[in-house]
Amino acid sequence: MNPIAAATGGAGLLLWVAFPYICLAVFAVGHVWRYRQDQFGWTSRTTQLLEHRWLRWGSPLFHLGAFAVIAGHVIGLAVPASWTEAAGIGEHAYHTTAVALGSVAGVAMVTGLGMLCARRLLTRRIRLTTDPSDKLLFPLLSITVLLGISATAVENVFGGGYDYRATVSVWFRGIFALSPRPEAITGAPLLFQLHALSACLLFAAWPFTRLVHVWSAPIGYLARPYLVYRRRAATPAPVTHEVPTPEPRPRRAA
């Protein structure tokens, strides 16, 4: 056992090393399992047919807010402070920008999620279509998002400012660098710690919820031919082509 981990204590080791790795393992294995076993269930599970007035605003607000929030997390967690400073962005400038943009994105995401949760709770048609995975996902996602935005509000907007890039980000990168640094996060404010833990849980739940539709973002549609033809016989992959070629060519065994 490495001396630093030992110094952190058993609880710290469990929370900040074992738990994240377990969650990531569930995330990875869960996705493989779900993709292989449940293509039929792999969907965004749209309820726009049943209710569209709240969705009209709630869904774009939530999704676009989420994209911005995710981008912010990638920059804040994955990019070391030394890199941004090397690029000429000072600590103060970085945090001012991050708090400003992050607040806008966070508020959009929270408002959107609030509307989506509200329509799910208040519209009976949708409440009845809500399945157990949604009952897990919606609270978990809401808690994570609320913890995250309150950590920012408490520490960085109204508080004196907390440099999570020196602590939480170090722990986060350690997980993926396979050299865990649990001691980096043990001193962080409670809100940040709770946010990190609920995020781990969210990743563990991900493959078993409708969140899998994230991986089906249809980017390929931008380049695909409009018409899709397929042969009735089982083909290994769908044959997509705009216009079939005029002359038949002999084809060898595939």
Added chain:
Amino acid sequence: MRIMAHVAMVMNLDKCIGCHTCSVTCKQTWTNRTGVEYAWFNNVETKPGVGYPRRYEDQRQWKGGWTLDKRGRLVLRSGGRVKRLLSLFSNPDLPGIEDYYEPVTYDYDNLVGAPAGDDIPVARPRSVLTGRPTAITWGANWEDGLGGAPEHAGGDPNLGGELAEKVRFEFEQTFLFHLPRLCEHCLNPACIAACPSGAMYKRVEDGIVLVDQDRCRGWRMCVTACPYKKVYVNHATGKAEKCTFCFPRIEAGQPTVCSETCVGRLRYLGLLLYDADRVGQAAATEDEKDLLDAQRDVLLDPSDPGVIAAARASGIPEDWLEAARRSPVYALIATYRIALPLHPEYRTLPMVWYVPPLSPVLDAVGAAGGDQDDPDHVFAAVARLRIPLEYLANLFTAGDTDLVAGVLMKLTALRSHMRERTLGEAGDEAGLEAVGLTAGEAEDLHRLLAVAKYEDRYVVPAAHKEDAAALTAMENRCPVETSGEPAAAGGRRVMLGLPTLRRHTPGGRA
């Protein structure tokens, strides 16, 4: 030229009595499940009327089908690729459940379980979406037989401008007909083009358009793109579902359930051969009124030796070519040219066609004190009665009344000739000649329209025969194949019997 075969349908609307047997048997077969209670893969509408879902034909509102952009290119009316991806989170042009109707069930237990007593138990309707008692205020055939027409039918999108004014006050005495609708299995399907996941596809062998349930991710763009609103969201599975043209039956050489159970025997099923390379060009025809001819041009004459040779080269088996020559659908669409597509102006090149009804005109003749059996009265009515004609033209010919009038004249001449023949008279050959029919053709057409038996109406070759024939064709080609590498010929012999290899894959894989 790349020839493909297509199983297509024609419906003779004069024979439709609006009994909804097709809708009910279809529902029992395909959509009697949770999540698609509101969906009718086949429905029967009363026209004039707003239809199901309400006003689905108003593409300014629903943005279905294709249109031409300023440079004459074919584009989806609902917008380009980027716009589609941006509307993934909330599709602004998706009909809500209220545009269809709130599906209900009844408290049957209340009937069965009520104790003996003086009161008669009732079964109250309950919404299947909320489980609560609900008032039934709309349905898939709410306006059946023009019910509520004074209130609603003015909303029929086919009644545009002046026509609406004229019809609003008198049409309930004027005409009515039923329009059975199912997925059109279009040659240029907008639903497939709009599917972000690439889950929807058209089958090369028989043209049937299907949704791959394993690949659908519930982006619901197909519902918007289909101008006929014949793709539905299953709200329980979150995936798209649509009419399958009963493909398991078609593959077995049987007619679709709606055709099989049609009481009026008004449906015809058969093969059409078409040139897949010319589809895009035909759909991009500039003038909407030329689309009908453009689509007819894409369909190929199955008796033409050149077409037969090209079809063989494309791997279409012999029994299918034989079936294509006997196709009642081809006869009605191309030989006698009395079948018309529904809303050709949507530019999807639909493959369920209709023989337009003469009954609105006959009704009008009767209402005006004329004699329905006197061809002169009917001819005069076809020429002068603009209301039903314009209405039919808006449905079937992108507004070209002359085309609809031509078909109705043909039907009138046929009717009058065969009436005389049946009464033992000479027949009205002059009338026939005026509409371009010979006495022999008239007999044939009359047979097809009036007496065609089961095997004449449904000419559907089974798919397993096709496999065998394709394999034989490939075997026959092997020894004379010189362009391929030697290994290819050897390899193919081994592959016989593997269904994936029974024909050439056109083009590359994307």
